[in-house]
Amino acid sequence: MFPKGMPRNAGWWALLMPAFLLLTVFYVAPILQVLSISFTEPELGFGNYERILTNRSVQRTLMTTGRIAGITTVLALLLGYAVAYSVTMASERARRWWILCVLVPLWISVLVRAFAWVTLLRRQGLINDALMGAGVIQEPLELVWNEFGIIVGMVHYMVPYAVLPMLSTMREIDPRLMTAARGMGASRWVVFSRVFLPLSLPGVVAAAVLVFIFSLGFYVTPAILGGGKTLMVAEWISVQILDLIRWGFGTMMATVLVVTILVTLGGFSRVVNMRKLFGGGG
Amino acid sequence: MEGAYKPGWFARSTGLIVALYLVLPILIVLPVSLTDQRFLSLPRETLSLQYYRNLFSSPEWFSSILQSFWIALGSTTLAVVAGTLFAIAAWRLDRRLVNLMRALMLLPLIVPSIVYAIGLYRYFRWWDLLDRVLGVIIAHGVTAIPYVVITVSTALAAFDPRLEQAARGMGASLPQLLRWVILPRIMPGIVSGAIFAFIHSWDELVIVLFIASRDVFTLPRRIWDGINENVDPTMAAVAVLLVVFTVLLLLADLTVRKKRDS
DSSP states (O other): OOOTTSOTTHHHHHHHHHHHHHHIIIIIHHHHHHHHHHHHSSSSSSHHHHHHHHOHHHHHHHHHHHHHHHHHHHHHHHHHHHHHHHHHHSOHHHHHHHHHHHHHHHHSOHHHHHHHHHHHHSTTSHHHHHHHHTTSOSSOOOOSSSHHHHHHHHHHHHHHHHHHHHHHHHTTSOHHHHHHHHHTTOOHHHIIIIIIHHHHHHHHHHHHHHHHHHHHTOOHHHHHHHTTTSOOHHHHHHIIIIISOOHHHHHHHHHHHHHHHHHHHHHHTTTSOHHHHTTOOO | OTTSOOOOHHHHHHHHHHHHHHHHHHHTHHHHHTOSSSSSSOOSSOOOOHHHHHHHTOHHHHHHHHHHHHHHHHHHHHHHHHHHHHHHHHHHHOSHHHHHHHHHHTHHHHSOHHHHHHHHHHHHHHHTOTTOHHHHHHHHHHHHHHHHHHHHHHHHHTSOHHHHHHHHHTTOOHHHIIIIIIHHHHHHHHHHHHHHHHHHHHHOOHHHHHHOSSSOOOHHHHHHHHHHSOOOTHHHHHHHHHHHHHHHHHHHHHHHHHHHHO
16 A cells, blocks of 8 residues: 555655645744744844833724724624524524525625625715705714724624524524423523523633634724724734834734734633634544 | 424514624615716616626726636635645544644634735745735635635544545555545535635735735725725626625535535
């Protein structure tokens, strides 16, 4: 089967190599370079990191990002929970339509979705037009190119990511538990709050972690719907690198972003089954 | 759920409203693309196909679509070959070191693409891959590997390992084993992975913004420029075509899955 003298599993190890080498050379190496630049440019040391304590623009960006990511996570969880609950309780036929409602937006280009929101929310957009036409408002509302617009677009992007982990947890809940609770005289609210909700919590935590870390580093939607006025971390990094050519500063923020995400994931890896979250399979 | 409470009016209406919030804003691009006005708005007097004519007669949009298509095809091939071989070997070997490597494969899903993009911007200058189609194919291919590893691993979880032992026992070599025993069984997983890898590359913007300038002008980059510079209804026509294309790919994926499950 194999040339003599080779270890028994050599063939299998060889199959691992193309992906491993591609990832090491063309993914891990450029990212490690980003991390190292943050310590070496413009000069060796922690100079770039000291700016976190002194630089107003850095602090404001971190605050804005944390606030928007936090609000987005809470809203996406609430809305996603309602959808996941509806899917779980739906009949087999209705369930297919529900899942389509979740999967189609998930895979539609993020640019198309941001564009759709611009069409709806801008000053001469469809919503302002409709409201002014109906005489509800005199002046157009400022719905986009501010934090409100960013959050509307980000929540829209994140709800499907919130639904999927919650749905997989909810579908593992034994429906007979709810039947039994009702049989023993529990009201609708008690069945939900004392039986269903606690059993679905692991899915809620997983969804929260997923949505939060995706929100932190999100670029496209905040850049389009924020109109350059409200900067989140990703857009701030891009401005530092492309416009101001301050590599040390930009890569410092990139490092902070990656470390925050890895620490968040690491912190929750005891609570959340990461392998399941990212569909590790096997 | 027989015997349990059916969801009440509150749960049902909230779920419905959220579903509408998810779907309606995307559907709004359809009427806007058919407008008879000269700016982004709903059609007033009549429906018009002028912006679709605009789109199909524009050499810029056409060349971007073509370029995005070839890049997506190239990077999908790269990701499918590397990812499938990896998933199979990782499933067969299944030990600590391999599981660490599997975790490494998932990094592109976790690390924000802005971080990778600025890294590549420097790194590719050194490899002379900036503003080259090959560079984008590599970048998109590498970041698509996790999608393939995940779908193929899921397919392998349902594979009976005794089949492999039996084939080995009858003297099959590794290539024969792959070709005749393993690959046919996990084909639906590979196709799913390929579809997701394709969509990933087809829609990818952030990396391209950093590593492309004049020669590489993919479809997402053109849309990005369109949104930031002049918002005209041609964009809505592009959006409609993209939505239709993605839905078709997803339906293809659902068909493949149904075949696998039955």
